[in-house]
Amino acid sequence: MKLAAALLLAATPLQALDVPSGQQVDLQEVLIDQMGDETWLRFRFVAPGIARDSGTITYDVAAPDMKALCDRLAIPYAAQYALTGDVIVISLADRAVEFGAVDPSVTQFFEAYRPENDICIWEAL
Incomplete structure (x- = not known):
């Protein structure tokens, strides 16, 4: 996996009412990643509410x-x-962690989508 670029563009944190569950999520970073012939846009969020403990x-x-x-x-x-991007990956982690770092104590959820007609289509990867 080759990391093409990291974008640290200004983003406004999303508040609890912005997602269906009501949990608070904050945008940590957006990364552009080349995976074979595809460009993946990775949107990494911190969501303390998913912590396993x-x-x-x-x-x-x-x-x-x-x-x-x-x-x-x-x-x-x-x-x-x-x-x-060909694929958009949304990841939630219970706390900020460096991309690619292994930390078994961090809870993380991931989903991948194909952007089509201004919506995200779930991608079973």
């Missing part, structure tokens, strides 16, 4: 949040900053 948000509850973040944040963000 103290959180209350399970994967089943967070999955609609990830779809909403893709549709309502990632698609407009990519358009605003003229980013093009």
Whole structure:
């Protein structure tokens, strides 16, 4: 995996009402990653509510949040900053962690989508 670029563009944190579960999520970073012939846009969020020991948000509850973040944040963000990608990956972590770092104590959820007609189509990878 070759990391093409890291974008540390200004982003406004999303508040609890911005996702279906009501949990608070904050945009940590947006990365552009070349995966073979495809460009992946990775939107990495911190979501303390998914922590395995103290959180209350399970994967089943967070999955609609990830779809909403893709549709309502990632698609407009990519358009605003003229980013093009074949796949959009939405990740939630209970705390900020460096991309690619291995930390078994961090809870993380991931979903991948194909952007089509200004919406995100779930991609079974």
